[in-house]
Each structure stands twice: as structure tokens, then as C-alpha cells.
Amino acid sequence: MSIRVMKPGLLTTVQDSGRTGFQKYGVIVSGAMDAFAYRAANALVGNGNSEAALEMTLVGPVLQFDSTLLVSICGADLSPTIDGKAVPLWRPVVVNKGSVLRFGAARQGSRCYLAVSGGFDLPKVMDSYSTYLRAGIGGFEGRALKEGDVLRVNPWTELGRAIADKLASAAGDGPFASTRWHVSRGMMPDYKTDPVIRVVEGPQMHLFAPDSVRDFFAGTFKVLPQSDRMGYRLQGEPLRLAAPVEMISEPVTFGTVQVPPDGNPIVLMADRQTTGGYPKIAQVITVDLPLMAQVQIGGSVRFRLVGLREAQELYWIAEKELDLLQKSISMLFR
Amino acid sequence: MDYLEMTPLGDSAVVVKLGDRIDLETHRKVQLLSGYLDRHPFEGMVEYIPAFTSVTVVYDAMKLYWDRVQERNETADQEDIPFDVAARILKDIVERLEVTEEYEPRVVEIPVCYGGEFGPDLEEVASRNGLTPDEVIRIHASGEYLVYMVGFAPGFPYMGGMDKRIAAPRRPTPRLSIPRGTVGIAGEQTGVYPIETPGGWQLIGRTPIPLFLPRQMPPTLLQSGNVVKFYPITRAEYDRWEARER
Numbered sequence: 001m002s003i004r005v006m007k008p009g010l011l012t013t014v015q016d017s018g019r020t021g022f023q024k025y026g027v028i029v030s031g032a033m034d035a036f037a038y039r040a041a042n043a044l045v046g047n048g049n050s051e052a053a054l055e056m057t058l059v060g061p062v063l064q065f066d067s068t069l070l071v072s073i074c075g076a077d078l079s080p081t082i083d084g085k086a087v088p089l090w091r092p093v094v095v096n097k098g099s100v101l102r103f104g105a106a107r108q109g110s111r112c113y114l115a116v117s118g119g120f121d122l123p124k125v126m127d128s129y130s131t132y133l134r135a136g137i138g139g140f141e142g143r144a145l146k147e148g149d150v151l152r153v154n155p156w157t158e159l160g161r162a163i164a165d166k167l168a169s170a171a172g173d174g175p176f177a178s179t180r181w182h183v184s185r186g187m188m189p190d191y192k193t194d195p196v197i198r199v200v201e202g203p204q205m206h207l208f209a210p211d212s213v214r215d216f217f218a219g220t221f222k223v224l225p226q227s228d229r230m231g232y233r234l235q236g237e238p239l240r241l242a243a244p245v246e247m248i249s250e251p252v253t254f255g256t257v258q259v260p261p262d263g264n265p266i267v268l269m270a271d272r273q274t275t276g277g278y279p280k281i282a283q284v285i286t287v288d289l290p291l292m293a294q295v296q297i298g299g300s301v302r303f304r305l306v307g308l309r310e311a312q313e314l315y316w317i318a319e320k321e322l323d324l325l326q327k328s329i330s331m332l333f334r
Numbered sequence: 335m336d337y338l339e340m341t342p343l344g345d346s347a348v349v350v351k352l353g354d355r356i357d358l359e360t361h362r363k364v365q366l367l368s369g370y371l372d373r374h375p376f377e378g379m380v381e382y383i384p385a386f387t388s389v390t391v392v393y394d395a396m397k398l399y400w401d402r403v404q405e406r407n408e409t410a411d412q413e414d415i416p417f418d419v420a421a422r423i424l425k426d427i428v429e430r431l432e433v434t435e436e437y438e439p440r441v442v443e444i445p446v447c448y449g450g451e452f453g454p455d456l457e458e459v460a461s462r463n464g465l466t467p468d469e470v471i472r473i474h475a476s477g478e479y480l481v482y483m484v485g486f487a488p489g490f491p492y493m494g495g496m497d498k499r500i501a502a503p504r505r506p507t508p509r510l511s512i513p514r515g516t517v518g519i520a521g522e523q524t525g526v527y528p529i530e531t532p533g534g535w536q537l538i539g540r541t542p543i544p545l546f547l548p549r550q551m552p553p554t555l556l557q558s559g560n561v562v563k564f565y566p567i568t569r570a571e572y573d574r575w576e577a578r579e580r
Contacts, residue, residue, distance in 0.1 A: 134530075286346060315395055316399055
């Protein structure tokens with residue numbers, strides 16, 4: 001069972017929940033930028049939490065299905081079609097052998113995930129499927145997908161088979177069949193082109209000039225074109241320290257908002273380095289990282305301060321909801 | 335041992351600050367806590383990242399919530415939040431650790447082919463300091479360098495202990511691509527690039543031995559706390575070595 005890459009798209013990589021446990025060696029975590037969409041995509045095809053999936057960026061690939069597969073497409077709406085027919089997002093889809101999946105305009109969001117039941121048949125490197133582009137390891141041969149690549153797919157999971165069986169009758173002669181139900185809007189992060197991102201205080205927030213702290217929360221920051229999987233580069237009212245500080249490099253994490261001397265904040269994302277030497281004004285809360293990951297270049301963000309207790313409670317709720325999604329799918333189809 | 339503070343780094347990490355400047359005493363504390371967490375990771379800990387003056391511990395908030403809730407059968411809103419739980423566990427660990435005298439770091443010897451096409455900036459480092467290239471090599475290869483921290487790239491060592499006589503500022507314009515294995519100088523620091531990256535360091539040589547070993551455990555030649563010594567090899571030795579590594 002396999003999928004053939006007819007066109008690779010702008011940046012299509014294999015990702016999972018990240019390469020954790022090796023940061024002490026300077027190995028970056030990588031992994032899906034939008035962990036919610038990635039995990040939902042896996043849940044919808046009956047996979048566990050950390051199967052390899054494709055992360056597609058703005059311009060999606062063209063993929064030919066060499067066998068009938070159960071897939072789901074979650075995250076950004078990159079106008080997917082199968083043999084010319086629009087495919088709905090956020091639900092299981094049986095794609096028939098020989099069909100071609102294409103993507104069109106990025107209607108909303110930046111990053112879209114394609115999961116297949118059983119996952120892609122790839123070797124794990126350092127316990128992860130994630131592609132570490134700079135080191136050339138993980139994912140598919142340590143690189144972004146290219147034209148002509150053939151992605152082998154593992155046998156379907158039992159749950160995936162059960163989901164597909166119910167869909168099979170609906171497929172008929174069409175290129176695909178999908179469920180009518182889907183992940184509810186209310187469960188998803190509040191994806192927007194100009195979201196308000198919630199943050200907790202960063203370790204050096206108190207070192208910034210009071211005016212700059214005010215500007216950080218009152219202002220709107222534009223997303224610059226240099227933004228990538230490593231970080232979102234923002235531009236707004238330049239942020240200044242109250243007094244010059246000699247910083248000693250220390251760890252950073254997913255969502256750390258650091259401010260280099262030019263005053264333009266950078267929100268560190270999945271491919272961030274393990275350590276950084278710039279003052280950290282804030283930290284995006286885990287549940288809002290998907291919002292950041294989906295903002296398009298040219299879009300804008302604003303920041304709102306929440307307490308650590310609220311951040312951790314929101315995280316608890318989000319995890320419970322994802323857990324519930326997985327449980328409902330398996331109850332529905334077993 | 336004592337510590338300065340424990341602060342949250344977002345909703346999934348705690349920074350244990352063990353000192354406020356880069357020195358041997360703080361480094362020893364970082365090593366002690368790291369070693370302990372390697373041997374005794376606590377339930378809910380995801381990983382830790384040692385740095386110059388701190389150890390950052392990444393945790394899974396869900397596990398720290400649930401453990402507490404189950405253990406004491408209380409409702410979540412009366413509970414400590416996961417950060418409080420993680421900080422308390424770490425405080426107990428740090429306070430129980432004792433800074434001992436004995437200290438035997440692992441010594442790693444790294445062969446370097448200095449100058450030529452591998453070290454295009456060797457001449458400049460020499461002339462800036464009023465030395466000959468050979469003198470720079472001799473000074474660089476006679477030093478013992480302590481790896482205070484690993485970061486920037488897999489297995490990239492932030493090392494202390496370089497002789498000031500061979501110090502050189504970063505290049506005004508960074509190079510777009512520096513080959514892996516390149517040995518460089520920036521200010522009073524020296525380092526080795528484990529993978530090909532852009533960079534602004536002055537390049538003085540290259541080692542044929544790999545520093546990033548993704549299929550081995552540990553995956554890097556150098557780890558925080560190691561002592562590095564460099565020794566010069568000829569171009570012919572470099573080529574033979576590299577052929578063997580392939």
C-alpha cells in the first residue's frame with residue numbers, strides 16, 4: 001500500500017508529536033507545528049497518538065493513491081480535491097485506489113495534516129518520525145518530499161478498518177467517501193487570520209521597559225515573511241529593555257517569545273533550537289500554539305496575558321477533549 | 335545543595351536556576367542535578383535541558399495533575415497546579431543533593447587538521463594576535479576545554495578555557511554554510527560544528543570524526559561536563575580517517 005508524490009508542494013514533511021528526550025544533547029524537538037490538527041487527524045483514522053503524518057504548508061502536494069486508504073485531512077483549509085471533487089476536512093475519508101488528491105488555494109491557515117490509517121511505513125530515528133531538516137534525519141530520508149517519492153503505508157489499524165467498512169458502501173463509484181460527522185468547531189482551537197494569542201509571563205518580562213510591556217499587550221504584530229517552522233518573526237512597536245542586560249544562554253521551548261536587540265519579537269516554534277540567548281518576554285500557552293502555527297505570513301497577532309493556573313487548566317480541558325474524541329470514535333465504530 | 339530560584343517557563347517547564355554566572359561551581363551543580371535526573375527521572379518528567387547556570391525540566395502537566403488528584407482524592411481546583419507539584423519535587427531533589435569534591439570528567443580527544451582549505455581564517459586569527467599560524471595551532475591544541483553546555487546544534491559544545499592570546503571576533507558577515515566538523519573561534523570561545531550550518535565564527539581547522547551520531551546512544555560525541563582536548567593531524571591523516579569513518 002502506498003501513496004505516490006506527483007508534486008511535492010511548498011514544504012511537505014513527515015512529522016509526529018516530536019523527538020523528545022534528546023534536547024540535552026542539543027537535538028531539536030521538531031514535530032507537528034499544529035499539534036491539535038495532527039492529533040485529531042490520527043484519531044480520525046483510528047491511529048494512536050504518535051503515528052507519522054504529512055505536514056503540508058500553504059501549497060499542498062499532488063498525491064496519487066496506489067491503493068485504497070483511509071485518510072483524514074485536518075488543519076489549514078488548502079482546498080483539497082480528489083479527482084476534482086472537493087474533500088471535506090476534519091473527518092475520516094476512504095480514498096479509492098487510483099484517485100489523485102490535489103490541493104488548491106490556502107483559504108484559511110498555513111499547515112494541513114494528512115494522516116493515514118496505520119501510519120506511514122518509515123524508520124524511526126531517535127525514537128521519532130519527525131523530519132529534522134537541518135541535520136537530514138528522520139521523516140522521509142531526512143528531507144522534505146520530492147516528486148516521485150513513494151510513501152509506503154502500514155496495514156490499517158483495526159479501528160481504521162471498522163471506520164472504513166461503514167464508509168465503503170457509501171463510496172460507490174466515486175473517488176472517495178467521507179462521514180457526515182466531523183470534529184466539532186467548538187472543540188477546535190479558535191483558528192483565525194488575526195488571532196489573540198494567550199501567553200503567560202516570560203522569565204525576563206520584568207526586565208522590559210514598562211512601556212514596552214504595555215505595547216506588547218496593546219499592540220498588533222505583523223507576521224513577517226522570514227517566519228518558518230523555527231519561529232514566527234513579528235513586527236510591531238519595537239520592544240525595549242528597561243536597562244541593558246547581559247544574558248546567559250538558557251533553554252527555550254515551544255512558544256517562547258524572545259526579543260532580539262532590534263526589538264521585534266520572535267515566537268519560537270517546533271524547529272527552534274534548544275537554547276537561546278535573548279530575553280524572553282512571554283510564553284505562548286500550549287493550547288494556543290495551534291493558533292500561532294496556522295497564522296499566515298502577512299497576517300497579524302495580538303497577545304493577552306493569562307495566569308499560569310488558567311493556562312494549565314485550559315491545557316487539562318483540551319487534553320480531556322482530545323481524549324474524548326478518541327474514545328467516541330472507537331465507541332462509534334466498534 | 336542550594337539553588338537560586340525555580341521559575342516557570344510556560345505551562346510545561348520549570349527552570350531550576352543554580353547560579354548567576356558561568357563558573358565551575360555552578361557547572362558542578364548543573365552536572366549533579368542532571369546526573370540525578372538521568373538516574374531517577376520523576377513521574378511526569380519529559381526531559382531536562384542543562385545550561386550554563388540552570389537546568390530546565392520539561393514536564394507533562396496531565397501526569398502531575400492526575401497523580402495529585404488520585405493520591406489525595408481532592409478536587410482539582412483545590413489542588414496545586416502542575417507547576418507547583420513539579421517545583422516541589424525538584425526542590426526536594428536539589429536540597430538532598432550534596433556537592434562532592436571528587437570530579438572526574440570524561441576527556442574527549444579530537445583530531446584537527448588545521449589551516450589550509452579547512453581553516454581559511456587561521457592566517458587572520460594569527461595576524462590579529464601577532465602570532466604565526468603554527469603558534470595559534472600550538473596554543474589551541476594545548477588547551478583543555480570544559481563543555482559547559484550543548485546547544486545551537488546537536489552536540490555543539492559551548493566550551494570555556496580558551497587562551498586569550500588566540501581570541502578573535504566573529505566575522506562581520508556570517509558564512510552561509512560551514513561544513514560539519516569545522517573548528518572555529520568566536521571571541522574567547524572555541525567550538526566544533528557537528529552539522530552543516532550557517533555561522534559567523536573564524537574557521538581554523540576541521541576534524542574528521544563525527545560529532546552527531548543519530549543512530550547511537552548517546553547521539554553526540556560531546557556532552558555537557560566533558561573536557562575536550564584537540565590535537566593536530568596532517569591532511570593525509572585526515573583523509574585516511576575520513577575514509578574510515580564512511
